[in-house]
Amino acid sequence: METIVHIPNLSLGNTLSVVNMINRLGGEVIIAATPDELSSAKKIILPGVGAFDVGMRELKDLGWIDVLNKLVLEQNVPILGICLGMQFFFEDSEEGVLPGLGWIPGRLKRFVSTEENPIKIPHMGWNAIHVHQPDSIIPVMNEEELRYYFVHSYHAICGDINDLVATAHHGYDVTAAVQRNNIYGVQFHPEKSHSFGMALLKNFLSV
């Protein structure tokens, strides 16, 4: 069980909440200031809020992509992407023009509100999730009680249905959690989701 988690030091907001929760779970967080400092990581969390292109440009320009590819795709280091962090794992996004990391087939699409099916955008607040795969880092609890805090305007559409772990309903069903081998992603914020969030991060530490 690897409880030392590396987080790349990106200017993508709210890393602190993740650090606080990992610490409360007895884990240790190392903030990697440079891609070089990330290279010894045995477990990675990639948080993020903000715009897709701003984040991808930072990953690209500061040289994070090569080391992330090497760790995640070659050394099979477990990585958890949160919100925008998860969105980077896909191929591209309607929000921007830059390509994503391309680890998980699929793309990000903006929520659509129509007259027949009006929804508020962003999808903001506590929503129930429906788990489609039994073995995942999503905690096993009474499913009707499993709610997480979401805040996003773009949602992932998986190219490979086998990667889809959980969905949430906001106007229609959207991707809430994905997993492809050692790559884990959640659209919601476990670090802001109280006890259910803590249970999920605990499971990731146990991977």
Next chain:
Amino acid sequence: MTIATMLAKRIIPCLDVKDGRTVKGVNFVDLRDAGDPVELAWNYSRQGADELVFLDITATHERRKTMVELVKSVARQISIPFTIGGGINEIADADALLNAGADKISINSAAVRNPALIDELAKAFGVQFVIVAVDTRFNDGKNIVHLNGGRIPTEKETLNWIKEAESRGAGEILLTSMDHDGTKAGFDNGLLKTVNDAVNIPVIASGGAGAVEHFVDVFERTNVDAALAASVFHYGEILIPDLKGILQNKGIEVRLN
């Protein structure tokens, strides 16, 4: 029991903070000390509050430093989203609060005086980070935006201003009726419904909560996304688990711990 299928209506305690202490006034005057904000936040989080709003009413130059320290303490203690409002006039203020652990900021007077601030904040941090708070009062047959806790009327008609804020990049609207605030006679459901139907972003109702039925009414009649209150929670007149139990019995989607 039904399986939850949609977004829960949010219950948001609001903590007015002055010089690091929680206070709440009736109609924004006669402030009373209602305790330590971090302790209150922790308690609310345990009780099942869905989110918290801290409104800084400190007037000193030390304001930003005091608030950043408070945000850090709150972020260490609780793991639900929280918003900071009060005295945010520029990108640097917002940046300091985000880095300290705040999930959202709420801007009010600064946005009315300089509407482009909404665009700048949304561009820099994303729309999800920017709540535009609007204090409204009924004047000469119209709902008018007011500043400084409802004391100063502006030229802006409330619904027009809210639509402008949405188009500039507000991610959420916090609407406080100054006519209802402090009365404990219920939310301004008429205006809230008009606003909620007119925008495509989440709306938080504020001002007038005095009883559990008021929360039932505001969700049933207006379909707003969240309801905010202060003193009824701070003084234990309404307990959040009781409130949520009643909302659930009425068929309103809520998050239970």
